[in-house]
Amino acid sequence: MNRAVMLRIAACGILGLGAALLVAALLLTTYTAGKIKKIPLNIDTTLVSNGTGTALDPASLSEQHFVIDRNVPLVSQQQLSVETPANADVVTLQVGTTIRRTDKQQDNGLMLAMVDSVTLNRSTAMAVSDDTHPGGAVQKPRSIEDTKPPTNIALTHDGLSYRFPFSTEKKTYPYFDPIAQKAFDANYEGEEDVNGLTTYRFKQNVGYDADGKLVEPLKYASLYDDAEDGVVTARASLWGLPGDPDEPITMTRFYAAQRTFWVDPVSGTIVKAEERANHYYARDGLKPEFALVDYTVTSTEQTVENQVAAARDERDRVALWSRVLPITFTAAGLVALVAGALLGSFSVRAESALIDPGLDGANVGGFFRRDEDTGPMPAAEAATEKLPAQRPDLHPDPGPPDR
Incomplete structure (x- = not known):
């Protein structure tokens, strides 16, 4: 070759x-x-928020009247993990949420607890549900002494839950509230820097208007069979109401909330959250009479740092495959x-x-x-000129004659 x-x-x-x-x-x-x-299919994280609020003293439920404490320290904790089904198309998140008074010990400090499960489309982050698959469930409440396995109650989810989609847009998204058991709009409000990361800020109102005024609270959707925590009848003295102390007063539990999310628009990760929630009893929903818990909590600095780091990791992964490698290969x-x-x-x-x-x-x-026009050839390569050979003199000149 x-x-x-x-x-x-x-x-x-x-x-x-x-x-x-x-x-x-x-x-x-x-x-x-x-x-x-x-x-991602490897989500396993704990989100912590803290703040203050007005809350019932659980120990007072067995006393002569209910006690409401103000300006008590509260902490909200969400434990997120992945459960089945989880595959190339969907992921199921199980989220355990608790609200606790940090000035009380063990059960006396627990104000709210819920375990919510939702199956999401991994691309759109929307709940996957239809007539035969509700797309989610909540665990039925049980006492501390209950040793039986938890029972799930099917709950149809719709909209987003616990995160936003990749390439989040500046628009309104439906965001599911598991306490209200329905989705409410999360409206885009603007951009904001969070620990050096440019985020989109969304706000959701449940029962409140944009100014934070109570306008349309929801009746609490009890998870008990007999709705024992949704409607409560007690003596007027227990409620702390004037008049006949033994008069039975029936009150309904209501719920309202406001949430603000700071979202990484590339990965859809919620890097920071603020929640104002109000659980209360009243005879008229617009006139709260007895606070169960009314609080405002915000993500802790450590939680924000962890979520920003997770968002950056997702950004780097997306950038590697969608920008760095294509440019390099091109x-x-x-x-x-x-x-x-x-x-x-x-x-x-x-x-x-x-x-x-x-x-x-x-x-x-x-x-x-x-090339032929490169000048004279070197002497060693030049053509040799042939000189004619001299012929022998066959008849030499005899010279002059002798005399």
């Missing part, structure tokens, strides 16, 4: 590599990027195509020179022989 053929084979190989790199860049941009913009592919084309041109000229060394010097002579 001569040198020209080897050059041609190398040129074809480099051209093929360049074309493959360009195709790979196109696939990464159009196909692979869409496949990686999905909710640049390398173009360089390979140019190099292959130049090498191919060189191989054609070399092969032509080998086939016909006598072709016009302007075309092929410069590769394998000296």
Whole structure:
């Protein structure tokens, strides 16, 4: 195999590599990027928020009247983990939420507890539900002494839950409230920097208007069979109401909330959250009479740092597959195509020179022989001139005659 053929084979190989790199860049941009913009399957995190509020003293339930404490320290904790089904298309999040008074110990400090499960589309972050698959469930409340396995109550979910979609847009999204058991709008309000990360801020109102005024509270959706915590009848003295202390007074439990989310628009991760929630009893929903718990909590600094770090990791992963690698492959592919084309041109000229060394010097002579107009040849290569040989004198001159 001569040198020209080897050059041609190398040129074809480099051209093929360049074309493959360009195709790979196109696939990464159009196909692979869409496949990686999905909710991760390894979520296992704890979100903590703290603040203050007005809350019932649980110990007073067995005393002469209920006691309401003000400005008590409260902490909200959410434990997120992944359960089945979880596959290429969907992910199921199980979220245990508690609200506790930190100035009380054990059960005396627990104000609210709920375990919510929801199956989400990994691409859109929307709940997956239909007539036969509700897309979620909540655990039925049980006492501390209850040793039986928890029982799930099917609960149809819709909208977003616990996160926003990749490539979050500046628009209104439906966001599910498991306490109200329905979705409410989360409205885009603007951009805000959170620990160096540009986020979108969304606000959701449940029973409140945009100014924080109670306008349409919801009756609490009890999880007990007899709705024992939804409607309560007690003596007026227990409620702390004036009049006949023994008069039975029936009150209904109501609920309202306001939430603000700071969302990383690339990954949809909620990096910070603020929640104002009000659980109270009243005879008229717009006139709260007895506070169960009314609080405002905000994500702790540690939680914000962890969520920002998680969002950055997702950003880096998306950027690697949708921007860094496509750009790198495109640049390398173009360089390979140019190099292959130049090498191919060189191989054609070399092969032509080998086939016909006598072709016009302007075309092929410069590769394998000296051009005719390059000047005098070196002495060793110059043509030797043949000088005529001197013939022998067959008749020498006899000279002058003797005298």
